[in-house]
Amino acid sequence: MIKDYMAVINLSENENDIRSLTTNRPIASVPVASRFRVIDFILSNIVNSGITNVGVFSASNSRSLVDHVGDGKPWDLNRKNDGLFLFTHGLDELVNYDSRLLKNNMEYLFRSKSTNVVLASSYMIANIDLADVVRAHETSGCDVTAVYTEVDDADKNFQNCFTFEVDSRTKRVTDVGKNIGFGKKANICMEIFLLKKEFLIDILYKSAHSSRHSSLYNAIFDQLENITINAYKFDGYVACINSIASYYRANMDMLKTPVREELFCSERLVYTKIKDEPPTIYVKGSKASNSLIADGCIIKGTIKNSVIGRFVEIEEGAEVENCIILQNVKILKGAKIKNVIIDKNVTVKEDAELKGNSSFPLVIEKKNLISGIR
């Protein structure tokens, strides 16, 4: 258990390549792994390390996030002292959005008693022992510790993520770049930083009104000449949810036992909001194989290699293959869908056929409960 740390989750995340899932919500509250949301992972990592003071800074479109996170109870963050703090006030200008959002709520940082901060994004999914990162940070004596992962699929995954040059002897970050998908090997920054609160505040003052920085992280990296950044290598599973393709891949990864066991069966549990769904029922004639299925489903048809959310109904004769299906979806009799991502509340009509490509899955957007279209 670590002491004297608070956490700041920065949800100003790039949604350019995942728009069809984020029209109604930020990346942080996109459903993933059948019953979780993207933010559950970083929130659980933080809580599992013993941190009890977490500030979540979200851009606009926060309804779904607020609904999901609530008062923080599922993460044991509904505390009298400290606990969860949600900052969801939209800003009109998008320049230096995250720095300004934090700076506008500077009082929160001042009031918090912790000396150090874990600053993190949500879209990198992993089960990481932050207490170990803290230990490494404190022995390193560096101003900042940044967590990274060494990947060999940077040409397909982790697009637009920060990359590090790391000195193999000193384990310091010597240069920072962006992954534009040219090579396979890269050190991808997982956007988890440890730093002094004082230092963060200093950066915020400097960057919020500067026209130089496009983001808070850029402002930190801009200091590379003046500060030392310790590089902490994380060897576990990391999924980066920043495009439809990577979202699809990450969900499919959950079907692999080693990935599932690493993420969900360690001592560090992943917490999420409880929905009070009944167990799932499988009717005679149904056929499910290699699939991750949430509670509350009624399965009468065939499911193969798919990830199914809560309260999904698959009727007789329906066939679902290589699909990601989110909450409250109905697949009616005889419908056949393959390589499709179906967002919440959609009904696929009888005998309908939908087919995507495994590298470019078809996305059926969330049915809006207000307009009731589609």
Added chain:
Amino acid sequence: MAKKNMIAMILAGGQGSRLSPMTKVMCKPAVSFGGKYRIIDFALSNCSNSGIDTVGILTQFKPQALNSHIGIGSPWDLDRVHGGVDMLPPYMSEQGGDWYKGTANAVYQNLNFMDQYDPEYVLILSGDHIYKMDYRKMLKEHISRDAAATIAVIQVPLEEASRFGIMNTDENGVIEEFEEKPKNPKSTLASMGIYIFTYKELREYLIKDAMDPDSDYDFGKNIIPNMLNDGKKMIAHKFEGYWKDVGTISSYWEANMDLLKVDNDVQLFDRSWNLYTSTKVRPSQMIGEDAKIEDSVITEGCVVEGEVINSILFPGVKIEKDARVVNSIIMENVTIESNVIVNKAIILEKSVIKANNVIGNGDDIAVIEANTVVEPNYGGVANN
């Protein structure tokens, strides 16, 4: 404190000895049921869904599992500023103290708890029944008929009637006679153990009963007959729907099996009357490449690689390849290894059935106690 219209008192002290070994370490209301619930969740969810926000739970026998399940009542939305859920075990006072000597005595010993809410009506419930019921309808009848007590009743087959408390009523549903387990039942209206009392009346009769050294201090044996003898107006409220007292291993097994149809009588999938429970967080269930599942109910944290037919799996159950589970109830965190046949069995929490085993003969219900490791070549049939 603000006055309450109706509060509920749930009798949860039952030992449930006929459900042994399930009740070896916990009282009957805390026994797991239906894949992710505990038996008391039905009564508690009914309260919550009926808009009752003040509930006392009377405990006595092995209450630890029940206590930690209920907590502060937040799963049932019963963590309230005014009211909420209270665990009410027996207690000591200046005059000494007593165990609860009967159902009526348990409620009597908590008169001060009820008094603080000054309720118009008190709903007495049993914590060990499986049913979904809107208590508001019952209260409405109680009020409109101006009754002193209203007893929920259900039609039972005549041949089973002598197992129940039977109400003999006039054509208007006014109770004329109450017979506890009659040899020759005159009617088939069985008491469900659900009572609404006008609190003023209940209070008076509880105090009177407590003074009687010869009393059994029981609602069915004493309070109801005493009120009837005094000519109090008592109404039978007819309930239509699923109701089961899971008092024995076989009725427990049957009630679980009743859930295996989508439109089951319990209406488990009816989201307008949700069942709430306290759940641990787990990943979704993983269904393996060669799994075969038919008419079964499976929940979070399960990994199914083998065959599951007509069965219920609780959270965290693992069914390995080439294992076959039929007509069985497999409780939390049980592992069934490969080449095992489980046929009509109840396997209690955290047990491991090692590979190459046969559990159950398909006739009698085999019960494997909690935390058992069943080694290979167990000998074929396990029995309770």
